[in-house]
Amino acid sequence: MEFDLENSLTSLEEHHSDTVPNLFASESDHMPSRNFLHCLKNSGFNVSFRQEAISLLLQAQYSCNYDPFIPYLAVNYMDRFIAKQEIPQGKPWILRLVVISCLSLAAKMKNTHFSVSDFQGEEAGFIFDTQTINRMELLILDALNWRMRSITPFSFVHFFISVLELKDPSSSQPLKDRATEIIFKAQNETKFLEFKPSIVAASALLVASNELLPLQFPFLKCSISSCALVNKVSKK
The missing domain is CATH 1.10.150 (DNA polymerase; domain 1)
Structure with missing residues (x-):
């Protein structure tokens, strides 16, 4: 069943009386940690990594005509992931692998077909096989404690x-x-x-x-x- 960002805690269309209070009570669990925010303020690498990643995700949205909620959800996964997983510098291929994996996970949550070949071309400089992407997806899922039904604005x-x-x-x-x-x-x-x-x-x-x-x-x-x-x- 497709995940609805506007109704994070239930698959039903209506908002039950206890749903909204639960959203307010749980929203902090779906935010990057304070340590991550501190690192963003003091690390040019983290800021540039995030900006480039978002740029790639927006390119994917326009080139593949994705629902804009998919890259939005992918950015949420990426923020929460890099808040818990230190990203090594000097390895530009990691950025693209993280972006592809987050986008793939978001597409799955939105029940949307995601073609890796549409996203990564030879001009990108890095080509990843399905097994490599699946391993990164599992790493992201583990870092997020499998909380994929993100609470967003x-x-x-x-x-x-x-x-x-x-x-x-x-x-x-x-x-x-x-x-x-x-x-x-x-x-x-x-x-x-x-x-x-x-x-x-x-x-x-x-x-x-x-x-x-x-x-x-x-x-x-x-x-x-x-x-x-x-x-x-x-x-x-």
């Missing part, structure tokens, strides 16, 4: 839209679309790794509402800020 968008109590229900879809676009773009910025997925989701929706519904923005901001489940301490 998308897991909270539906909830926060319901909290907003919009005057015009038809405006919910444009808000969701704009917030989704903002969340996708935010993933490129390492700064956002410091914030919980719920905070990123709430912030994206507030930016979207300020753009699309400026007259309602003060009320909408108050609705989210006063939500009992929102952790006022925005950083992990």
